[in-house]
Amino acid sequence: MRANLVLLPGDGIGPEIVAEAEKVLKFIASEHGHEFDITTGEIGGCAIDAYGDPLPEKTLEPCRNADGILLGAVGGPKWDDPNAKTRPEVGLLKIRKELGLFANLRPIKPYAALIDASPLKKHIIEGVDILFVRELTGGIYFGDSRSWEENGETVATNEMTYRTSEIERVVRVAAKAAQTRNKHLTSVDKANVLEVSRLWRKTAENVVKKDFSDLKYDVVLVDAMAMHLISRPRDFDVVVTGNLFGDILTDEGSMLPGSLGLLPSASLGEDGPGLYEPIHGSAPDIAGKGIANPLATILAAAMMLRHSLNLIEEADRIEAAVESVLNAGHRTADIAAGGKSLGTVEMGEKVLEALKG
Numbered sequence: 001m002r003a004n005l006v007l008l009p010g011d012g013i014g015p016e017i018v019a020e021a022e023k024v025l026k027f028i029a030s031e032h033g034h035e036f037d038i039t040t041g042e043i044g045g046c047a048i049d050a051y052g053d054p055l056p057e058k059t060l061e062p063c064r065n066a067d068g069i070l071l072g073a074v075g076g077p078k079w080d081d082p083n084a085k086t087r088p089e090v091g092l093l094k095i096r097k098e099l100g101l102f103a104n105l106r107p108i109k110p111y112a113a114l115i116d117a118s119p120l121k122k123h124i125i126e127g128v129d130i131l132f133v134r135e136l137t138g139g140i141y142f143g144d145s146r147s148w149e150e151n152g153e154t155v156a157t158n159e160m161t162y163r164t165s166e167i168e169r170v171v172r173v174a175a176k177a178a179q180t181r182n183k184h185l186t187s188v189d190k191a192n193v194l195e196v197s198r199l200w201r202k203t204a205e206n207v208v209k210k211d212f213s214d215l216k217y218d219v220v221l222v223d224a225m226a227m228h229l230i231s232r233p234r235d236f237d238v239v240v241t242g243n244l245f246g247d248i249l250t251d252e253g254s255m256l257p258g259s260l261g262l263l264p265s266a267s268l269g270e271d272g273p274g275l276y277e278p279i280h281g282s283a284p285d286i287a288g289k290g291i292a293n294p295l296a297t298i299l300a301a302a303m304m305l306r307h308s309l310n311l312i313e314e315a316d317r318i319e320a321a322v323e324s325v326l327n328a329g330h331r332t333a334d335i336a337a338g339g340k341s342l343g344t345v346e347m348g349e350k351v352l353e354a355l356k357g
C-alpha cells in the first residue's frame, strides 16, 4: 500500500525516539512491499525557534492530508519563560483540536518480562490490561483562561467546560472498544464536586443505558481511581474520562508496566488522519544523552499501522518484536532496575534485529 506519513519529532528526546520508530517503519515498508512517503515537520519549541509559531501552517497542512502522523514530544525549559508569547504545548493542543482528535486511546498492559521494572508487586500487575480513553479536545485545557490583579495580588483562572455532544462521542468510542474487549466500562469523574462532572456522569450513563446495555458499567470518582489504579488495576477494562483526569491517571498508570517510556497512544477523530505519540513528554532531564526509551514511540508507530492504515499483521509484528526484545532481557535505563542498560539507538537496533528474526 502507499501511505503518506508525517513525522513530527518535536523537542527534547522527541527527535531521538522518532528516529528509531522511523527505522522500524522503513523496515516494515520494505519487508511488506509498502510505499511509505515519509515527510517531517516542526512542532513545539523547535517550530517557535524556526517560525515564531508552535504549529505553523507549513506543518499543519501536510498533516491534514496525511494518512498517519507520528509525534515525539514538545516542550522544555528553553521555552518555559512565563512571559513568552506562546509555548510549545500550545502547538500540541492546537494540532489535536484542528484535526478533531477527540479520543485518545492509551493502552496499559504490563509485560511479563518487566515485572521487576514496576515499583508495584507482582500479584498486583499480573494480568492487567486496561484501555484508557481520554477525551482530548475539550475540558480545562481548552477552556477560557485569564489572570488579573485584584486587591494587590494576582488571580488566575481556567474554565473546565464540556458539552453533551463532546461527552457522548468519546463515551461511544470507549463503549465500542469495551464491546470488543471484556465488556466492562468505567467512567471516571468528580461528580461529587464539579458541575461539569455531573453532566459527564449523566451523559455517559444515558449513552450506555441507551446503546450499550450489554456492558458492565460503573463510575468511580477520580481521587479514588488514582488509588484503585495501583491497588486493584486488574478490575478495570476500558476507562473513559476527561482530558485532565486522563492525562494524570495514565502517567500514574505507566508505573504498572514500569515506565512512561513504554506507553504509546493513538489520538483519533471521526475521520481524517490519526495522530500517534508516546504518552510521555520531551524529558529534558535526559535529552541529548542517547538514553531515552524508544519503545513507546515504536509502539505508537505500530498503533498507527493498526488504526490508520489497517496494517494489522505489520502492527502485530512490531508489538511482538518489542515483547521479544524485552523477553531477551534488553533494557534501557528507565526499565533496567539498576542492571545493565542500552542506549536509545541500541534499543532501536534490538527491535530491528527481532523484526528481521
Ligand SMILES: NC(=O)C1=CN([C@@H]2O[C@H](COP(=O)(O)OP(=O)(O)OC[C@H]3O[C@@H](n4cnc5c(N)ncnc54)[C@H](O)[C@@H]3O)[C@@H](O)[C@H]2O)C=CC1
Residues within 6 Å of the ligand: 013, 017, 072, 073, 074, 075, 076, 077, 089, 092, 260, 261, 262, 277, 278, 279, 280, 281, 282, 283, 284, 285, 286, 291, 292, 293, 294, 296, 334
Ligand atoms: N505529549 C507531549 O509532547 C508532552 C509534553 N510534555 C512536556 O515535556 C516537558 C517535560 O515534562 P515532564 O514533566 O518532565 O514530563 P516527561 O514525560 O517529559 O518526563 C517525566 C520523567 O519521565 C522520564 N521519561 C519520559 N519519557 C521517557 C523515555 N522515553 N525514556 C526514559 N525516560 C523517560 C523523564 O526523563 C522524566 O524523568 C514539559 O515541557 C512538558 O510540558 C509533557 C507531557 C507530554
Ligand SMILES: CC(C)CC(=O)C(=O)O
Residues within 6 Å of the ligand: 089, 092, 093, 141, 247, 279
Ligand atoms: C500539553 C499536555 C496536555 C501534554 C500531555 O501531558 C499529554 O497529552 O499527555
Ligand SMILES: [Mg+2]
Residues within 6 Å of the ligand: 247, 248, 251, 279
Ligand atoms: Mg501527559
